[in-house]
Amino acid sequence: MHFQGRSFLSITDFSKAEIEYLIDFSIHLKKLKKNKIPHQYLKGQNIALLFEKSSTRTRSAFTVALNDLGANPEFLGQNDIQLGNKETTADTAKILGSMFDGIEYRGFSQGTIETLAEHAGVPVWNGLTDEWHPTQMIGDFMTIKEHFGYLEGLKLVYIGDGRNNVANSLLVTASLLGVHITIAAPESLMPDEEYIEIAKSYAKESGSEIVLTDESDIAVKDANIVYTDVWISMGEEKDAEKRLELLEDYQVNEALLENVDDNFIFMHCLPAFHNTETSFSQKIKDKCGITEMEVTEDVFNAPFAKQFQQGENRMHSIKAIVAATNGNLFIPEM
Structure with a gap:
């Protein structure tokens, strides 16, 4: 075709x-x-x-x-x-x-x-x-292939809000391409069954392994890619405190990354709230006392962080x- x-x-x-x-x-x-x-x-x-x-x-x-x-x-x-x-x-x-x-x-x-x-x-x-x-996915898996030279058999772990458009798309794209995919999220923020079923049908053909878990520390063991997204999307600002409480154990920080694969990259589709240098993150700090949300400043600025290559x-x-x-x-x- x-x-x-x-x-x-x-x-x-x-x-x-x-x-x-x-x-x-x-x-x-x-x-x-x-x-x-x-x-x-x-x-x-x-x-x-x-x-x-x-x-x-x-x-x-x-x-x-x-x-x-x-x-x-x-x-x-x-x-x-x-x-x-x-x-x-x-x-x-x-x-x-x-x-x-x-x-x-x-x-x-x-x-x-x-x-x-x-x-x-x-x-x-x-x-x-x-x-x-979907256009985000082509750029994301392009970034992964540029780093590793291949896709099949890699382990991608998405951490955080698992029921947004990025998580849905990663789940389906990874399973289509033969990339092992783990979604680590609270049970209430897992992808809808529709996307899980699509991913499972692709995984039967590609050999991709799909894992859904609420335990982020176990999920990232031997991960090649750890990917996260904002905790509070457009239109959800009024629920900020509730969202932060729900996702506080899903922050990508140095402690979480202790057991990843030696050949490892961090990815984020941006924007990222890794400090208080935006008016939005400053409001969150004033309201909730949080200075870093889905990813910490040290991880965001580490050599293994590829979000700007990903953005380009x-x-x-x-x-x-x-x-x-x-x-x-x-x-x-x-």
């Missing part, structure tokens, strides 16, 4: 071979970028960037990736688009699809992006919804996704 014209709404849209191709293509495009070799596969195209949620990395990554590819990005923020407000999502999709060559969407509902893809007639790419974060790789991987699905490239059958 060819990539051209296809949307990327969740990891399940592509096969293992196709995901592996996107990871390798990302690494290739990064080399072209570093060597200043032009790669304008989308020259003359116009791409709509729809953002219902605010963004730093995703917006920057799409904008730079599209400029490098020769396309013209058009940002449409929360105040510019009417999805389901004064115009139905389907109507908006038809109009934008008639004007643009592709559409990125970052927002809340997976249903919204599925409607966009159904009616736009052009590729639609998921920059994040409440359920899935969002751009290279998004470029690969967009070029593969909309660049009229010759890509062999997977």
